[in-house]
Amino acid sequence: MNRKAFICIILGAILWGTISWYVKNLYALGFTAMEVVLIRALTSSIILVVMMCFYSRKELKLHKWTDLKYFIGTGVISIIFFNYSLFKAMELSTIPIASALLYTAPAFVTILSLFLFQEKLTKHKLIALVITLIGICFVVGLSPFEISSVTPMSILFGLGAGFGYALYSIFSKFALQTYSSLTITTYTFLIASLTLLPFFSIEKLPLLLQKEVLFYGFGLGLFPTAVAYMIYTIGLQYTEASKASILTTIEPVVATLIGIFIFQEPFSFIQMVGMICILSAVILIHYSSIEKTERLPQ
Numbered sequence: 001m002n003r004k005a006f007i008c009i010i011l012g013a014i015l016w017g018t019i020s021w022y023v024k025n026l027y028a029l030g031f032t033a034m035e036v037v038l039i040r041a042l043t044s045s046i047i048l049v050v051m052m053c054f055y056s057r058k059e060l061k062l063h064k065w066t067d068l069k070y071f072i073g074t075g076v077i078s079i080i081f082f083n084y085s086l087f088k089a090m091e092l093s094t095i096p097i098a099s100a101l102l103y104t105a106p107a108f109v110t111i112l113s114l115f116l117f118q119e120k121l122t123k124h125k126l127i128a129l130v131i132t133l134i135g136i137c138f139v140v141g142l143s144p145f146e147i148s149s150v151t152p153m154s155i156l157f158g159l160g161a162g163f164g165y166a167l168y169s170i171f172s173k174f175a176l177q178t179y180s181s182l183t184i185t186t187y188t189f190l191i192a193s194l195t196l197l198p199f200f201s202i203e204k205l206p207l208l209l210q211k212e213v214l215f216y217g218f219g220l221g222l223f224p225t226a227v228a229y230m231i232y233t234i235g236l237q238y239t240e241a242s243k244a245s246i247l248t249t250i251e252p253v254v255a256t257l258i259g260i261f262i263f264q265e266p267f268s269f270i271q272m273v274g275m276i277c278i279l280s281a282v283i284l285i286h287y288s289s290i291e292k293t294e295r296l297p298q
Contacts, residue, residue, distance in 0.1 A: 006286055008235030009247045015228035017254025021262060022220035029213055031204070033087045036220075038200050039208075041079065041193035043221025044229075048186035059183045067178065068191075073171035074184065075191035082164030085157045093154035099252065101158025103136040108166035109245035117173060119240045124288035128281040132249045135281065138274025139252050169241040172233050181233035185226060243285050249278050 026036050052060050062068065082102070089098035106129055113119040168188075175184045207213055236244050253275045259265035 002238055005235040005238035005244075006247070008231045009239070009244050010250060010282070012228045012232030012235065013248040013250045014254050015224045015231070016248070017224075017251040018258060019220070019224045020255050020258055022216050022224065024263070025216045026213070026220070029210070029216070030207060034084070034196070035200060035204065037080070037083045038193060038196040039217045040220050040225050041075075041189045041196060043217050044225040045186065045189040045193045045221075047218070047222055047226050048182070048189065048230075052182065052186055056180075056182060059180055060186070063178055067175075068187075070171050070175035070179075071184070071187035071191050074168050074175070074188040076195050078164050078168040078171060079188060079192045080195060082161045082167075085160035085164055089154050089158040089161055092151055092157060097140075097154065098158050098161065099140040100137050101155065102161045102165060103249055103252065104133070104159060104162035105165040106132060106242070106245040106249060108163050109169050110242040112166065112170050113173075113240060113242045116170065117241065119242050122288070124284055125242060125246070128246050128284045128288075131277050131284070132246055132281040135274040135277025136249060136252060138270050138277065139256055140274075166245065169236060169245050172236055173241050176233070176237050181230050181237065184233050185229045188229065189225065246285050247282055250282055253278055 023036055026039065027033075031039065049060075086098055086102055089101060110119075110121065110125060110129060114121055172184055208217070232244070232248070256265075256267070256271060256275070260267045
């Protein structure tokens with residue numbers, strides 16, 4: 001993994017970690033979870049389409065209409081499916097359990113990449129994956145005492161969220177063979193917003209014109225969505241999908257820090273241990289890639 005890929009993926013994950021700040025404020029303004037998903041997809045697609053019309057109009061053109069399958073994969077099967085599954089898991093259990101199950105995504109990416117892209121399952125990857133999963137459980141506050149909160153359906157939806165989340169890396173990897181990261185991100189959220197549009201309540205349309213809603217809505221669509229996915233997809237172009245997915249688990253660390261310093265949420269020693277685990281996995285993946293590069297014949 002080169003330095004550019006590492007920096008892009010980490011920056012994308014850090015931006016994803018800021019989502020909670022925008023989402024909590026939109027919830028407070030009266031929007032439901034799925035309406036926030038639509039606002040996120042719609043604002044990001046508007047921003048990206050306008051940007052491409054001015055700077056990369058040629059990249060808006062599809063090579064083949066059948067290539068839409070990649071963007072249906074990233075926009076509907078990944079973005080919408082994983083958000084719906086995550087919200088259902090939160091409804092049926094607890095937020096920590098749903099979050100922990102969501103971050104089974106690196107395991108799914110690693111397994112799928114083994115078969116689809118022939119990415120090697122190395123010792124370093126396995127160690128980083130195990131450390132990451134343990135760290136996630138600690139960061140979100142999941143403990144053995146909460147097992148009573150887990151039902152078969154909540155596990156099913158939670159794993160569905162993790163699988164859907166993982167599919168973005170898989171579909172993007174295929175699309176990157178033909179399209180740029182900007183084109184992939186634009187079509188992903190354009191298709192996601194068009195799919196979700198019929199489910200938005202018409203009664204809430206006047207709310208969208210309020211200054212606060214416009215501020216948080218476009219902020220959500222720009223920084224932790226359009227910019228984050230574009231940067232992440234650039235990084236994905238230069239590294240293995242399995243490694244990229246493990247690196248993105250820096251996101252809950254950022255989200256936890258925002259919760260502590262902005263929303264004054266409690267912070268425990270166990271969460272600190274979890275953060276150290278995740279950061280250790282990130283460092284392991286980065287330095288194992290450097291060692292592999294250094295061992296290659298010059």
